[in-house]
Amino acid sequence: MNDNPISTILFVDDDDVFRRTAGRALQRRGFSVLDASCGEEALNLMALPECSAAVVDMRMPGMDGLELLNQLHQRLPSLPVIMLTGHGDITTAIEAMKRGAFHYMTKPCDIQELEIYLNKAVEQNEIQKENIHLRNAMRRTQDHPGIVGGSRAIQQLLDTIGRVKDADSPALILGESGAGKELVARALHFQSQRREHPFIDINCATLKPELLENELFGHVSGAFTGAVSQKEGLFGVADKGSLFIDEIADMDPNVQASLLRVIETGEYRPLGSTKVRSTQTRVIAAANRDLGAEVAKGRFREDLYYRLNVITIVTPPLRDHAEDIPLLVEEYLKRSPAGRRGVRFSPEAIGALEAYHWPGNVRELFNICERAVLLNNDPVISAEAVRSLLSMSFPLRAPGAPAHETAGAPARPAPARLRSLEDVEKEHIENTLRMVERNVSRASDVLGIDRRTLQRKMKRYGLRGE
Ligand SMILES: Nc1ncnc2c1ncn2[C@@H]1O[C@H](COP(=O)(O)OP(=O)(O)OP(=O)(O)O)[C@@H](O)[C@H]1O
Ligand SMILES: [Mg+2]
Incomplete structure (x- = not known):
């Protein structure tokens, strides 16, 4: 008995008696059967996309089974198709398998055996659909995270x-x-x-x-x-x-x-x-x-x-669409484990973020959010915590960027500071390393620079990793 009573099977055969008898037998076994007496009729069925598997007779007037197999795969690439061949028709059976048929059976076929293969076919179709679904979901979240902003x-x-x-x-x-x-x-x-x-x-x-x-x-x-x-x-x-x-x-x-x-x-x-x-x-x-x-x-x-x-x-600089900062912070929290645990920024903290000029744009904003979350034990991050991070912030480059451009490209407006950029950088790296228990990979993630660049800098400043 089929586990999934709603699986729809497409059954295409020009032999009316056989098609109806087999169709009824499959219905009794829990499948829903869509039948067609030729390829053209099958391709015109409205419910075609609902099918989980197909049984196709090889020899039919008009479009033959091989051609129908091709057409079905163009429309529904993951649809498993079982071909029904006449006795001694092994060459066409092999050709069908080469073209991607799921299985072939010789007529007259045993309904019990057909049921076994249909169950396997339905299962394969479900796994493939699930894979496509997962792949698309991954694509959306990893390869193509959304562009956020109502500005x-x-x-x-x-x-x-x-x-x-x-x-x-x-x-x-x-x-x-x-x-x-x-x-x-x-x-x-x-x-x-x-x-x-x-x-x-x-x-x-x-x-x-x-x-x-x-x-x-x-x-x-x-x-x-x-x-x-x-x-x-x-x-x-x-x-x-x-x-x-x-x-x-x-x-x-x-x-x-x-x-x-x-x-x-x-x-x-x-x-x-x-x-x-x-x-x-x-x-x-x-x-x-x-x-x-x-x-x-x-x-x-x-x-x-x-x-x-x-x-x-x-791409607009963040200072030109600062009104998106609340949404972007929300996006950051959605992506981070701390955010999913319920950590939030207070409205004043968001205000402090909105008031900053963001020379390193959204990457810098996400870095500040990450540091704020790591440094604070409270579930609500305060404006003071944000301000103190911003006072020592300067943007670092993306992973993979050349080392010589790392510390503040000349075109960026640097916040006024009394200490040299190198001092600030050294202190900032040291603070980050302490925060992540001197784990260099983690520190490079938080800083948004690649591991090798960080190691070079640590060597230059005499800083220690784990
Ligand atoms: N509008 C936005 N919505 C959501 N995330 C954004 C937005 N703009 C930038 N980001 C995020 O900011 C980070 C930096 O963006 P990205 O790497 O695309 O910048 P870039 O312009 O290529 O920088 P670079 O010139 O340094 O390579 C990424 O994590 C990206 O997802
Ligand atoms: Mg880039």
Whole structure:
């Protein structure tokens, strides 16, 4: 007996007597049966998406079983299909299995045996559906956390994303550090029709030009010493998806030329190869410096700039949408275990957060929230606690960013201070290390810098880890 009485089975066979008899037998066993006498009729059934498995006769007038199998899989890729074949029809049975049929049975088939396979098929379909559901949920929470904000600035940003997400031309995202450029890049991809294809990111500031070129375009074996096997470039890996090229202002001029070529022609040549490859990858680039100014200084190719600048999205600095701070704090608390335990900021604490100028934008806000939560034992965080953290705050860069730019980029307005930046940084790192019982990984998470950068700084300042 089928465990799940509401599983719907599609039964397609042109033999009316067999179809009805088998259909009734399956209904008695707890399945709900949708039947059709030919492929066309089956594909027109309104309830087709409800089906958990299908039984399809191989030989039918009009569309044959193999063709119906293809069509069903185009519409419902995870639908398990059991094929019914005539005696001695083993070649077509094998062909059906190759094309992804779940199983095949020879007619006349035993209903009890069919029931066993249908139960397995329904179970497989449920697992696959569950997997797709989990994958989508993970995608939403991990790969594509939501863009939060009710302000005009954020609403305009969301509108722009909605309008340009499905365009194929490159997109350029500009904005200060920590203001959400990567978040926007992910939104562009995961809200677009490309979402089932890869989203790959690469940072130009952390790779030497030869390595960057090798990553982007790949190489054939023997292309250079040590190239023992071939390597697929990211333009191949991200085909039909999106390639997020971060910190593009730091891209070497030679690599800029190759990038321009692939954007213009949709073709690239792996290192050492004589053949060109084509790609349908969408390029999404980001920069936190004014790219136009880089062009004026002769550091960035003008032609590439114009190619990238077709769709430009600017992420607003947090000080321009400070009214979103309460919502952003709520978002932080939702994401953090402490928030889920019920830790909150007092209304005055939120007021103190709203009054600050946030040179490190949302990343800095989330870092301050994290430190406030870690340092305070009270369930409600006070305005004093927030103010004392803000008085010693300065933004640190994202993980993966180069070490030399870590301590406050020159463009940021630094809060007035009497001590040197290095003193403040040393003290801040020491405080954080103490707070997390000198666990270096945890400290690097709280500080928002990568572990190696933190270790370098600890060495420089003579600070001890666990
Ligand atoms: N509007 C927003 N809603 C929710 N989270 C946001 C928003 N803006 C930024 N964030 C969060 O702030 C952090 C920093 O954002 P992101 O990494 O996208 O910044 P960035 O502009 O790429 O910075 P950088 O130039 O330093 O690489 C991330 O945790 C991101 O999820
Ligand atoms: Mg970034």
